[in-house]
Amino acid sequence: MKYRLALIGLGNVGLGFAQTLSERGAELAEQFGLELEIVAVSDLIRGSVYNPDGIEPQALIDAVAQTGNLDSVPAAERGWDALETIASSNADVVMELTYTDLKTGEPAFSHIHAALESGKHVVTTNKGPVALRFPDLTAIAREKNVEIGVEGTVMSGTPTLRLGMEYVAAAGVQRIEGILNGTTNYILTQMEAGADYETALADAQEKGYAEADPTGDVEGHDPAGKVVILGNLMMGLPLTMADVDCTGITGLSADDIVAAKAAGERWKLIGKLEVVDGVPHASVKPERIPLTHPLAAIGGATNAITYSTDLLGQVTLVGPGAGRMETGFALIVDLLAIHRKHGS
Numbered sequence: 364m365k366y367r368l369a370l371i372g373l374g375n376v377g378l379g380f381a382q383t384l385s386e387r388g389a390e391l392a393e394q395f396g397l398e399l400e401i402v403a404v405s406d407l408i409r410g411s412v413y414n415p416d417g418i419e420p421q422a423l424i425d426a427v428a429q430t431g432n433l434d435s436v437p438a439a440e441r442g443w444d445a446l447e448t449i450a451s452s453n454a455d456v457v458m459e460l461t462y463t464d465l466k467t468g469e470p471a472f473s474h475i476h477a478a479l480e481s482g483k484h485v486v487t488t489n490k491g492p493v494a495l496r497f498p499d500l501t502a503i504a505r506e507k508n509v510e511i512g513v514e515g516t517v518m519s520g521t522p523t524l525r526l527g528m529e530y531v532a533a534a535g536v537q538r539i540e541g542i543l544n545g546t547t548n549y550i551l552t553q554m555e556a557g558a559d560y561e562t563a564l565a566d567a568q569e570k571g572y573a574e575a576d577p578t579g580d581v582e583g584h585d586p587a588g589k590v591v592i593l594g595n596l597m598m599g600l601p602l603t604m605a606d607v608d609c610t611g612i613t614g615l616s617a618d619d620i621v622a623a624k625a626a627g628e629r630w631k632l633i634g635k636l637e638v639v640d641g642v643p644h645a646s647v648k649p650e651r652i653p654l655t656h657p658l659a660a661i662g663g664a665t666n667a668i669t670y671s672t673d674l675l676g677q678v679t680l681v682g683p684g685a686g687r688m689e690t691g692f693a694l695i696v697d698l699l700a701i702h703r704k705h706g707s
């Protein structure tokens with residue numbers, strides 16, 4: 364079955380998705396019967412194009428690489444903003460890929476709201492609306508009999524949420540702990556190898572790990588958002604950002620990192636969520652852990668999560684936590700789930 368896609372936002376994640384589609388589209392169609400066709404892109408900086416008969420993903424990638432904008436991409440319409448693209452394109456699925464704002468969830472919330480109201484499926488990697496107002500969105504999706512896929516909001520393409528919600532949650536999750544931000548884990552790993560903070564951060568931005576505003580990474584708000592998402596989706600806890608006791612890595616100096624290394628230890632930014640006597644405790648904090656700790660070996664932009672459960676003990680998942688292609692892949696997972704449910 365063919366799905367026409369409207370991409371709202373064409374930054375790192377959108378381009379990563381376009382590249383995956385360009386390289387693997389034929390295989391996805393053959394292997395799963397999942398035919399994906401981009402019909403619209405609307406981006407504040409690069410411009411907007413709409414072609415109801417399809418836009419080659421490689422044309423988007425080439426145009427951005429050569430000129431930074433979409434002017435050279437063949438299109439029936441140009442210049443539509445996000446809401447017009449959602450309302451007027453023939454897309455079946457809206458892909459919300461704009462920057463994350465963990466204070467308001469906007470403009471992504473309005474985009475997703477409009478898409479669901481108009482009966483279109485939504486897939487998104489945007490943490491803002493999921494951390495802040497997910498129940499509002501799922502209510503509309505249910506009413507309209509469409510899906511909202513959010514796999515890429517936690518641990519990029521590593522299928523943390525689907526695995527967690529569809530299977531692990533049945534074992535009774537009591538505690539969640541992990542490294543939930545790729546940028547800071549990459550910076551800490553690079554600093555331990557001798558890089559300075561600024562170089563490591565610039566490198567993480569260049570590799571597409573960091574948020575548009577990397578303050579959200581280094582101050583811990585990004586992993587705090589993921590803790591909120593995990594609490595709501597996995598454990599049914601009505602957590603908000605204000606419930607997370609949050610400290611980032613900006614207070615750590617090169618000396619702190621060298622001192623830990625000399626003592627056979629390592630700094631990691633750890634997100635935690637547990638319910639004690641019925642009260643949820645949620646935090647993101649740097650911790651100095653021994654090299655024998657299971658999370659000590661998780662280096663670079665890799666993330667890890669441990670679900671502690673009643674029936675199964677601990678289940679740990681290790682995989683990519685950030686990156687263009689890695690996050691773009693999460694969208695494929697969500698599209699495949701839509702196809703499996705609605706595609707017959």
Ligand code: HSE
Binds near residue numbers: 517580585685
């Ligand atoms: N900036 C995020 C990170 C991207 O570094 O983990 C993935 O959510």
